[in-house]
Amino acid sequence: MILAVVLLLLAAGVLAWASERFVGANAPRVVSVLAFAVGLAWAISEWLGGPAATGLYAAQHIEWIPRFGISVALSMDGLSLLMVALTMFLGIIAVVSSWDEIETGHGFFQFNILWVMAGVVGVFTAMDLFLFFFFWEVMLIPMYFLIAIWGHENKGYASMKFFLFTQISGLLMLLAILALVFVHFRSSGEITFSYEKLLGADVDPAIAMWLMLGFFAAFATKLPSVPVHTWLPDAHTQAPTAGSVILAGILLKTGAYGLIRIAVPLFPQASMDFSFWAMLLGVVSILYGGFMAFSQSDFKRLVAYSSIAHMGFILIGVYAFNEVGLQGAIVTMVAHGFSTAALFMMAGALQHRLHTREMSRMGGLWVHAPRMGVMTLFFVVASVGMPGLGNFVGEFLALLGAFGKNVPLAVAATVGIVVAAVYGLYLMQRSFQGTPNPDVAAMPDFGARDMSVMILMAGALVWVGVYPQPVLELAGATIATLGVLP
């Protein structure tokens, strides 16, 4: 079934492209929303149906390249299910949020969105390292096109930077994968890329550290963590709204997912030895991202830097090596997906209306658009970590986990929450409050479509914030099977 869903998204992409010519400019958007809706319905039905005795909601195994023991092995456990559902949900949101933004090439635009998401679903479910890498790269090209074609003034630079960073770190991962496969081949005589089989590979500790770093480089770049974060502010700022929503909501999460699913379980000891440095990088990301966010004058760039800070919490949560920390990382992945995606949509809506992202050219917008003001306030507050909303749960748990592992680092990370409050409120103050900017005479407010999307996202955040138990259970089931906790 999982492969069918991936193929559905790929086929819908082709259909959307073709439908523009044969049906009309609206058809691609409709095809896209329908495809994501089917995917979301499937994910929810699998969830409600409960896992099989193996703990998996769905699984598939088809031989692909027997020469190298490569197969199309896909399976979906709690964590995968959570991420797939988030992917489908944000897919709908991304399409709806950019309904009016794109003026040319609707068909190819939706094609790219659907193909990115197909790659993402593959990454979240692949149980074969070759397949994982394959999907990892499949996400890349369509995202490149989204930025390069429909981006803003400096799109060429931003898209190239995005591609180079991801591709080079990806090559390091490929090298690590192959080295792992051949190490396993030498000791077992079996050449295979199967994740389950490679979990049991007997790797010399010194080599394991290098291989782990290869994976870590790829995932930390995607996450992103300082010092390989520099592609993100550019890519986000230049991307069209739907691109930013997908990038922040989903693509960054593949980095986090990779750490949780691949890097740590494959090399538990090496990861444990490396955990101090990883947590340190996380803390630096939190503080650096926060300070950089505060010093931005561009609405979108500010949100982009805040993303780097939030991703730092995931890093410290994962490398805390305890259940609470991992739970926190996973909840943050979900909550950040909603809150940051919403803020990027807001940035896109403002740019569409004012033709600028500069906050100095905003101010007092609440007067013109109270509904946009309310929603911005809500998501800023969520992003800042207000109790009762999803981000709080995630960051709190991540910090709690980190506290059990390394107290000074946890304390330093907590400072990040204060910094977040500063830049969050600063963002609100500069754009929607303060003296109304005389240059902005009037600005249309959100209509029913935008509001319903925003309310959906807000509802999801409240749900994760007030009743995180379903998410924790899904995540917990996976954490128990990863076998990384001491």
Place this chain on the structure above:
Amino acid sequence: MTAAGISALLPLLVLSGGIVVLLMVVAWLRSGAVAFVGALVVLGATIVVTPLALGTGTQDIDGLLEIDGYALFFHGLFAFAAVATAVLSYRYLKPRAAHAQEFYILLLVATLGAAVTAATDHFAGFLLGIEVLSISLYAMIAYPQEGRGPLEAAAKYLVLSGAGTSTMLFGMALIYLVTGTLEFAPAGELSRNEQLLLAVGQAMLLIGVFFKLSLVPFHMWTPDVYQGAPAPVTGFVATVSKAAVFAVLMRYALAVGVVDAEVLRNVIVVVAVLSMVAGNLLALLQVNIKRLLAYSSIAHMGYLLIAVVVAATPQVRSFGVETALVYLAGYVLMTLAAFGVVTVLSDADEDAEDLTAYDGLFWRRPVLAAVLAAAALSLAGIPLTVGFIAKFYLVAAGVDGAAWILVWALIVGSAIGIYYYLRIVFAMTKRPEAGTQAPPVAWEGVISVVVLGASIVVLGVFPAPVIDFVRALGGP
């Protein structure tokens, strides 16, 4: 010669017989169309008989030729590439050459030369094949009547390729002096002096081969020749002539154990690393797509040397050969597709070689743009394309053979490479200025590049049949 020997020779016999028949036909019927169709028939027949020849097993033909699965793989590949070249050339040559009959015959002769080169384990066959190939290529490059580009390129190619051949020939003479045989065979017990002489001979042979493969630092001629030659011929030079020389290099290195000698191994490693790095770095600076692809082919030949180095290790030998074959198959497809698009877009006056000619191609000619994008991404080694499978093979072979320096150079080279391949793709995504009309293009050219583009993607997603086929062939 046995009956099995004859059936093993079928592809070469069909090809050479076809050339003779076609020569006589065009003597009576001076028509480019007849020569074109005739060439396609001959090449088609060659492709058809190649699987028949496969059934006979390895056949040694009088010591001069060695027809094995490895050789037949190249026979099929070259005939396929020649078909693509012929189809692309037809409409391209019309405004450039009044009578184009000889062109197709030259193409067949060049293919024959390449096929012989790939099927020999003897210096005489080696020289024969490579010269038949090169001499036809000089004429093919200089074929268009107008413009000084082709003539200049042909002269340059003639001089430098000739220099390469004479270096090689001197090397062969020295090797013969020591070993006393023209066959590819390891030398027996040698004195200190003889060893030195042999090493010098082999080094000269290698230099000649490096010239032909345009590896750094013997690459200077490549961008000029690629730029000046007619676009479809450039595609042929970049694929068939390179693959043929590579095939014989691999055969020689494995038979004689060149790579076992520490010094020569280091030479090959240095040349490979230099080619990967310099080829990619210089490609960054190009604004002409033919020159860009020339530098990229230098880098790709550097990548391929990994297979030669790795295959020297006994337990990785068959994997190294397999890697080379898979890589070359992919390389031929994607390079032909790239030059094919250049050919199709070229108008009667000049080739579409300026990168600016590709601005906004996605909106003007989505199909051609998609093919060129597939080719560029494949050359960059991005998944969903055969180039990824090929690069995956190389990294795997490098890791398996513990050739770490080469693997790292490959990673660095690919990383640089992505930048200029993406520049092509990015140029195509630009918004065209309003009112730009797309001129008509040759439909048969479009079909052939679409077939090439589709095979790049299909083999990138379902590589298993090709891999199984190549594995079944066995090594040289």
